[in-house]
Amino acid sequence: MFNRRWLLVVIGVLGLVGWVLAKDAVEITFWHAFGGARTAIIERMVEDFNYTHPGIHVSVEFKGSYRDTLNAAILAAQQGNPPHVVQIFEVGTQLAIDSGIFVPIQDLVTEDELMPEDFIEGVADYYKIGGKFYSVPWNSSNPVLYYNKDIFEKAGLDPNKPPRTFADLLAYSERIISSGAAKIALSAALHSWYFEQWMAAMDELLVNNNNGRTGRATESFLDSLAAKTIVDWWGKMARKGYWAYTGKLEDWDGAEGLFVSGQAAMLLESTSEVAYLRKVFGEKGIGLGVAPFPYPAKYIDGTPTKAPVGFVVGGASLWITKDHPPEELQAAAEFVLWMSNVENTIRWHKLTGYFPVRKKAVEVLEFEHWFDKYPEYAVAFEQLLSSKSTYATRGALTGAFLEIRTIIEQAIEKVIAGRATVDQALAEAKRKADAAIKRYNASVGAG
Amino acid sequence: MHQARFKGRLFPFLLLAPTLAILVVFLYYPVFQTFRLSLYRVAFLGLRKTFVGFANFSDLFHNPDYIHSIVVTLIVTTAVVIGGLGISLAISVLANQKIRGARLYRLLLIWPYAISPAIAGIVWLFLFSPGYGIVNYLLSLTLHIAPNWLGDPFLAVFIIIVASIWKNLGYNIAFYLAALQNLNTDVLEAALIDGANYWRRFWSVTFPLLSPITFFLLITNITYAFFDIFPIVDVMTKGGPFNATNILIYNLYREGFEYYRTGSAAAQSLILFLGVVVLTLIQFRTSGRHVHYGGA
Known part of the structure; x- marks a missing residue:
């Protein structure tokens, strides 16, 4: 009897200790x-x-x-x-x-x-x-432009003068490819993030209601002149063979691989890759240039944009x-x-x-x-x-954003493949994005 | 012959109960739920459901992207099944010869089956990636070419097919080797005595005798190409470029788990399910007649 009581006490104490711990x-x-x-x-x-x-x-x-x-x-x-x-x-x-x-x-x-x-x-x-x-x-x-200074020198470009605008990127790419300094001029993941950044740079909204900041977004602006400017430029870069597609949407690793392996002269990426790229280029003894993110200085119709207002x-x-x-x-x-x-x-x-x-x-x-x-x-x-703080640079809010990203990427993909004109691809993208927003809003009981 | 009989009617069901419970919970109930969900438009997180009848289905068949996905799936499946079975049969026949180290060859041939499809995808990605792929590295060293394997729609489909065939080779070879080793040698000897040459013996005797196993592999390979190559597509191309490798199962995943279109995804999985049922029925009806099971 005594033993059993002791046992209970011990178990009790252990349990208490366990509970406290x-x-x-x-x-x-x-x-x-x-x-x-x-x-x-x-x-x-x-x-x-x-x-x-x-x-x-x-x-x-x-x-x-x-x-x-x-x-x-x-x-x-x-x-x-x-x-x-x-x-x-x-x-x-x-x-x-x-x-x-x-x-x-x-x-x-x-x-x-x-x-x-x-x-x-x-x-x-x-x-x-x-x-x-x-x-x-x-x-x-924020996104930035990385570039390989050795390739710039080989192409006869000033390694301390990185490209600033879309037009610069085309001109620099032409020089890099025609001089044979690199096989690919610009590497970048086919990612909507860059599209969003350039829209912001021109102070253009992605969705209505001030990018969804003053009310729930109900419509996208994917067929705007600004959107066309970006997609048209991307299509040109692809068709001229300046930009190479790794075949996968949002393929960060693939795009970076082309730059790190020395096949591409320039890379669009986030500043969060600075530490890694500095290390890799340092080990290889190649000069790494980091420059502000290039922007579209002119709309597709030739009128100047407000860029660079800022980035998201x-x-x-x-x-x-x-x-x-x-x-x-x-x-x-x-x-x-x-x-x-x-x-x-x-x-x-x-x-x-x-x-x-x-x-x-x-x-x-x-x-x-x-x-x-x-x-x-x-x-x-x-x-x-x-960066100036505007509704454009604060970034868009919409619950359908994940789907819209894919829609934007597929529109760009269609244009670079030559399967649709810029106008066609973006009209379709707008239709799909608006439907996605509508469906989303309805599903959360807000529209 | 003595047949064991259970006393009482309840007892056999009691023995079956664990299996039935698992089937009901993990198979029948989800299938039922999928069917029900396919008739609803489901808000993200499943917070709200609206009954829409067969609208999910009609939306799908009016969507050119979905039709494209069906076509891609049929092309990939046909290529994977025919290519996979053809190559495995050829390799099995070669590996079935009595040569030195035959057992080692057989072991190595079955090896790819042991790795998971996702790892297979990564291995092939390391081979064909435009940035760090070994194939392009070697090609540009020797031939000064660097095809964009995964960026070109045609080449990307081709690579996905090749990778999928490779991944399932081990499985097919294991079955074919087993079948070849259990062939009725009497018939082959008879053919030999009749003076039939090697090709004649293969096509008129071996091949028909293998038909049961070919038939079995046909069904399992179709299912494989429909469902199990998902990780390879996910790792290598994510359905791209230009939706060229967007097979039905990948499309379903994207709509269901990235865009939260649960209703549409449920409808798609039902369509896939029905597709496999119909294909299997057709196979049983047509090939079944020609399958030669040997014996009397």
Whole structure:
């Protein structure tokens, strides 16, 4: 009898200890969309967070592309088991809000904790929706032009004078190809992101209601003169053999591969590739040029555009799903704020090239003379600072954005294949995009 | 002959229950749900459903992109099945010879089947990628050409077909080798004594005797080309360029899981399902008659 009672006491004590311990470390999960070298960076950051926050344990998982990660999170939420923190790309913002599975970060933490005024302007402009932050801006970037200085020299071009406009790109490409300096003049993924950037550069809207910022978007402007200007230029670059298609939409790796392997003279990519490209070119002993993103200076009819008004901040932010106990939500909030604090945004910037998203982080970097020492990192940042804040450069919001991206890409694809004229392809794209927006709005009961 | 009989009617069903439960939960219920969903327009996240009857189906057949996808699927399937079976049969016959190291060859031939289709896709991507592909690297060194394998619609379909055939070779060869080794040697010997030459023996004796296994492989290869080459397409071309490799199963995935058009995706999976049923029925009706099962 005595023994049994003792046993019960021991079990009780052990259970209590276990409960206290379990309560001690709040388990949260974090899903992100970064493969390759960035997985290691993120895992290291999470490790540091866990080390410095003994009460919280974050498990991190790589879920594939941006699209894959969003899909996986939504499916998991449907099945009642969503991850606490999800990295969602900028164009998924409206979709994430409408899904109703997330809790706005501003409802979870105080103003002092979030410090919304401390986010740099372009970034805050994108992610503040109706005056409110739903998510914490994390990896943010602008596109830039990378070029191979050795190939420029071989082609007789001044390696310190990169092309600025669409017309420059055509002229430089002609020179590069005819001189035999490289097989491909310009490499770029067939990605709608660039199209969106050029629309913004000309201060042109992608969808109505001020890019969906003052009301739900109901119509796209894919058949505008600006859109035609971009697609016509892309078609020319392809037909003349200046730009090479890797065969896959949104093929970042393939496009970068053509540039890194020395087959292409120039590359359009995000500034987030700066660290990687500097390293690769440094190892090969080839000069890497980084320049502001080129823009269309004239419309297709010859009239000048307003470009470059500015560019849209691309990238992703961190969202917290809502159906969790309060202590887990608090832990998740602590984690996302930590990921974008001054120290970590600096580390993230240096290791990748993404913007430091905090103003205080920029001050620290300037104090270190970081941008003087590594001017390649400064190109996109100066571009961001000189961007004017308009509805065009703040970026479009629509729940149908994922589908519209594919529609835009397929229109460009048709033109470069010579299967449709610019007008035909864009008229079809507008029709499809408008239908997609209508279907989406109806499905969320807003139209 | 003594036949074991169960006492009571309930007992056999009790024994079957676990299997039936799994079938119902994981097969019949989803099929039923798919059928139901195909009649609805589903809002993203499944928050809202509107009954639309057969509108999802009629939308599909009025959509030129979908018709294109059907054509692509038929071309790819035909090529994968005919090419795959032809090559596997030829290789199996060669590998069935009594030569040194035959067992090693056979082992190596079956090898590709052991890797997952996604890995196969990556291997082929490393071969034919325009940026870092080994094939183009070698071609430009030797012949100074660099075809855009995955950027040209015609070549991309070709590469997808070749990769798909390669991936399934091991499976087909395993079956053909087994069948060849179990052939009734009496008939072959009789043919030999009758003075038939090698080709004659192959076409008049071996080939008809293999028809049951060919028939079986025909069905499994059609299913393979319809469904299982999805990862290869996803890794290598994502349905491109210009939708040239947008097979039905990839189109379904994109609409269902990227655009959240659950209703349309459900309709598409039903169409795929019916397509396979019809194809299989046709196969049973026509080829079934010519299949020679040997014996009396």
